Amino acid sequence: MIELVKQSKSQKVNTAETLYNVFSEEVNSGLERNPKCLPSKYFYDQKGDALFVKIMNLPEYYLTRSELEIFQHKTNQLINALELHPERYFELVELGAGDGLKTKELLKVLEHQNYKFDYLPIDISSNALNLLEDNLKQELPKVSVKTKQGDYFKVLDALKESKHPKIILFLGSNIGNMSDSAATKFMTKLSANLNPEDKLLLGVDLIKSKSVVLPAYNDSQGVTAAFNLNLLARINAELGADFNLNQFKHKPEYDENEGIAKSFIESCVNQIVTIKALGKSFKFLKGEKIHTEISRKYNDTLITEIIANANFSLDTKILDSKAYFADYILTRNA
CATH class of the missing domain: 3.40.50.150 (Vaccinia Virus protein VP39)
Structure with a gap:
């Protein structure tokens, strides 16, 4: 029994180390690119999970309500x-x-x-x-x-x-x-x-007008902005970075002809951010954007x-x- 417990603990440590290493590598490769990007899957730490639950209950965020209606009725x-x-x-x-x-x-x-x-x-x-x-x-x-x-x-x-x-x-x-x-x-x-x-069973959001879609990614309470910027807070906490969240802002876009909503984090000033875990610093120009997420809308075609x-x-x-x-x-x- 003791040996099984030791093995279980060892497996958990190895999994945590693997996830940490992958996170570090993907942050590094994303910020080295031009234009810069970060994977949206890293939105979801404990705080990110809680923020997304709030997003799903926002009046502007129709997606969850629409699919929930299908599952309910x-x-x-x-x-x-x-x-x-x-x-x-x-x-x-x-x-x-x-x-x-x-x-x-x-x-x-x-x-x-x-x-x-x-x-x-x-x-x-x-x-x-x-x-x-x-x-x-x-x-x-x-x-x-x-x-x-x-x-x-x-x-x-x-x-x-x-x-x-x-x-x-x-x-x-x-x-x-x-x-x-x-x-x-x-x-x-x-x-x-x-x-x-x-x-x-594949659930997808359908292509529709900008007046419906864009507010879902830019709510009046600023919850989506906090969710997007929490990605930088996570890098600060887990990789020892010094992102100043007050010097970045949430920047959503949507083109209804293209049918793709995009989320960015935009630098408000010229600045340099250091990430200790990577042993690197990254330069950001004022107005430079980090692409964090796309949300493709679909049709049958x-x-x-x-x-x-x-x-x-x-x-x-x-x-x-x-x-x-x-x-x-x-x-x-x-």
Whole structure:
């Protein structure tokens, strides 16, 4: 028993060290580029998780409400589209589970109707997974929850050995945080990590007017700005940087013809920032921007394009009442 505890502690230390090293490398490579960029996945530390929960409840942030409406009011339609049967066991795997707000609506119905399944949420944030697991123990104690921290594909590769049917949830338009080429590669790799007849529920935000989209990324309370700038605070805390957050600002953009919302952190002055963990300093000019996130909006044509090289067939899509958001159902081909 003592040896098992030691091994468990060692594994956790090794995982933490690996994540720290990857974080350092990606910050370094991003800030060395021209134009500068930082990966949006690093928004999600403990403070970032809490800020994003606030964002989801903002009046301007329609995305969560739109997909939540689908999960609340079209749950049985989702279950039928996913071809689930109460007597057949399956694994419900969620990529980037977060707080599980929408998924819980589906879990409630599956539990009530006595479906046989395990829920396997995957997230890079251990804090988010711990909070989700604790919450589900309180709200849905009968649901079997097996959390998985780490990279989506590494976890899926390990899960692929199981021949049980899998339902993959990739919600919240998280696919929209990738460029079109990256999304195409992601979908191709995702299909390769699944078995024939496995299903994917892909939630995406649809292309719409600037008057609706831009406020969702630039709310009047400044929560989104705090969320974006928290990335610099995280680099300060974890890598020993000296970013002065008062000398940077949140800068969102959206072109409805292109259908892509973009978030930047803009330097307000000429300045130099030192990151101790990297042993480097980085020069910022006034007005220079760090690209932190994209949020691609989709339509049927774009969805067809990003799955063109993937081994998926597109079954159907389910819309919210305003047609702001779509949940596409795809099947992994044989």
